[in-house]
Amino acid sequence: MKETESPDATTEQKIKEAARTVFHKKGFAATRTRDIAEEAGINLALLNYYFRSKKKLFDIIMIETLDIFKHTMISIFNDKNSSLEQKVELIASNYIDFITNEPDIPMFLLNEMRSNIDDLMEKIPVKPIVMDTVFYNQYMEAVNNDIITEMNPMIFLTNLLSLIVFPFMGKPLLQKIDDADDAQYEKMMQERKKMIPVWIKSMFYRP
Amino acid sequence: MKETESPDATTEQKIKEAARTVFHKKGFAATRTRDIAEEAGINLALLNYYFRSKKKLFDIIMIETLDIFKHTMISIFNDKNSSLEQKVELIASNYIDFITNEPDIPMFLLNEMRSNIDDLMEKIPVKPIVMDTVFYNQYMEAVNNDIITEMNPMIFLTNLLSLIVFPFMGKPLLQKIDDADDAQYEKMMQERKKMIPVWIKSMFYRP
DNA sequence: GTCTATAGGGGGATAGAC
DNA sequence: GTCTATCCCCCTATAGAC
Numbered sequence: 001m002k003e004t005e006s007p008d009a010t011t012e013q014k015i016k017e018a019a020r021t022v023f024h025k026k027g028f029a030a031t032r033t034r035d036i037a038e039e040a041g042i043n044l045a046l047l048n049y050y051f052r053s054k055k056k057l058f059d060i061i062m063i064e065t066l067d068i069f070k071h072t073m074i075s076i077f078n079d080k081n082s083s084l085e086q087k088v089e090l091i092a093s094n095y096i097d098f099i100t101n102e103p104d105i106p107m108f109l110l111n112e113m114r115s116n117i118d119d120l121m122e123k124i125p126v127k128p129i130v131m132d133t134v135f136y137n138q139y140m141e142a143v144n145n146d147i148i149t150e151m152n153p154m155i156f157l158t159n160l161l162s163l164i165v166f167p168f169m170g171k172p173l174l175q176k177i178d179d180a181d182d183a184q185y186e187k188m189m190q191e192r193k194k195m196i197p198v199w200i201k202s203m204f205y206r207p
Numbered sequence: 208m209k210e211t212e213s214p215d216a217t218t219e220q221k222i223k224e225a226a227r228t229v230f231h232k233k234g235f236a237a238t239r240t241r242d243i244a245e246e247a248g249i250n251l252a253l254l255n256y257y258f259r260s261k262k263k264l265f266d267i268i269m270i271e272t273l274d275i276f277k278h279t280m281i282s283i284f285n286d287k288n289s290s291l292e293q294k295v296e297l298i299a300s301n302y303i304d305f306i307t308n309e310p311d312i313p314m315f316l317l318n319e320m321r322s323n324i325d326d327l328m329e330k331i332p333v334k335p336i337v338m339d340t341v342f343y344n345q346y347m348e349a350v351n352n353d354i355i356t357e358m359n360p361m362i363f364l365t366n367l368l369s370l371i372v373f374p375f376m377g378k379p380l381l382q383k384i385d386d387a388d389d390a391q392y393e394k395m396m397q398e399r400k401k402m403i404p405v406w407i408k409s410m411f412y413r414p
Numbered sequence: 415g416t417c418t419a420t421a422g423g424g425g426g427a428t429a430g431a432c
Numbered sequence: 433g434t435c436t437a438t439c440c441c442c443c444t445a446t447a448g449a450c
Contacts, residue, residue, distance in 0.1 A: 011415075011416085025321075026236075026322070027234070027236065027237075027318075028237075029233075029234065029236040030234075030235075030236035030237075030322075032442090032443065033443075033444060033445085034442095034443075034444090042416085043416065043417055043418085044443095044445090045416075045417070045418085045445085045446080045447095046415080046416065046417085047444095047445095048444080048445055048446070049415075049416080050415095052445090053444080054443095054444065054445090104321075107317065107318060107321060110314065110376055110377060110379065110380065111234075111314060111318050113379040113380065114232075114311075114314065114379060115233070115237075117379045117383070121383050126380065126383050126384050127383060127384050127385075127386060130384050131384070154381070154384065154385045154395075155395075155402075157381075157384075158373075158374050158377075158381055159370060159406065161377065161381075162369040162372075162373035162374065162377075163369050163370070165369075165373060165377070166365075166368065166369035166372060166373040166376075167365050167369065169317055169373075169376065170317060170368065170369075172317065172320040172321060172324045173316075173317065173320065174361070174364075174365055174368075176324070176328050176333050177333050177334050177337050177338070177361065177364075178334075178361045179334060188361075188362075195362075199366065199410045202409040202410050203406045203409050203410060207414070218433075218434085239425060239426085240425075240426060240427085241425070241426090249434080250434065250435055250436085251425095251426090251427090252427085252428080252429095252434075252435070252436085253433075253434065253435085254426095254427095255426080255428075256434080257433095259427095260426075260427075261425095261426065261427090
């Protein structure tokens with residue numbers, strides 16, 4: 001029973017919320033179904049009653065977590081009313097807010113992907129999500145107009161995601177180096193919302 | 208029994224090599240001592256004979272893995288014969304080579320750190336390793352001489368590490384987006400050795 | 415739907431022969 | 433030191449009462 005619990009939710013919802021929390025934090029292998037039951041404030045047997053097995057419950061959580069990412073990406077990458085520069089601001093701002101609220105998700109996804117890539121990628125066709133987008137077309141146009149110096153959009157995207165995501169994944173290490181408490185660290189992340197677009201511009205835009 | 212095996216090594220060494228490989232790839236929770244025994248080509252009982260328990264063996268591997276990182280950092284950060292710009296090149300080049308050979312280590316370390324930060328940080332005092340260094344002094348001097356625009360060395364270091372490490376951790380995802388095979392992906396990493404110092408310069412150095 | 419009790423199996427660890 | 437056989441606990445999953 002924890003702060004994540006919604007007392008008036010259905011049992012099924014409570015179990016899923018708890019599973020989300022625990023799986024995200026500890027990963028599949030380190031999670032015990034007992035942890036989930038306790039977190040949900042229900043009996044262990046109910047977990048199997050509703051979801052049949054640990055693996056089936058995990059798969060549901062994984063799909064839903066991937067879907068959140070997918071939809072966030074699709075909506076930002078396909079916004080027709082924003083310029084390329086504005087999209088970079090949107091991506092930085094939205095993902096930093098998102099990961100601040102769900103700090104375990106990046107490690108969870110990339111860690112579980114290590115073992116089950118092909119499984120997962122069947123369900124989420126990630127290439128068209130990035131390549132068949134307004135973002136991609138705008139990027140190529142900027143390259144053709146000599147506004148951007150890097151021809152390969154993957155390099156651009158890799159660096160953008162690196163600057164956004166890595167500071168969250170490396171937090172346990174970076175925080176110790178800097179002697180920062182959680183509030184200071186979050187403030188640093190908030191400041192990165194403004195700085196990342198500036199940095200990206202100095203890296204890739206012709207001066 | 209695998210390509211990592213050294214046939215003429217002592218049994219103890221073979222078990223440690225195998226444990227390294229399997230723990231790095233799957234993490235503590237997902238690793239079975241039987242996996243390690245099989246990888247080492249020895250009997251399961253020998254693992255306990257030499258190392259008493261799975262946890263004790265894991266702790267040894269973890270300490271050794273952290274030590275590799277520590278020594279690499281210390282030696283680069285304290286080189287008196289290299290300028291700050293050269294250090295950035297060295298860090299990018301050495302770490303990209305290192306992680307190319309040991310691609311599981313970043314995920315392994317950061318993932319296991321999530322649960323056991325304080326445990327580990329007692330053993331590796333990471334702050335002085337970065338702060339009491341030639342690198343730090345050179346950075347501060349560059350700030351005072353108005354060569355560098357960002358006053359906080361942590362921001363500089365965070366971005367540098369992000370650009371180096373994240374592409375490895377995000378490989379399962381990024382590789383799918385780009386439809387790249389392993390050879391292409393490694394080539395991309397090699398090119399980043401040259402590009403990262405250039406990018407860092409455009410982000411932080413006064414033009 | 416929700417509980418208690420328990421079956422069933424996997425995995426860490428050990429006993430004991432060689 | 434190295435093996436086979438086995439113990440035993442913990443964890444997933446189910447049976448069955450309510």
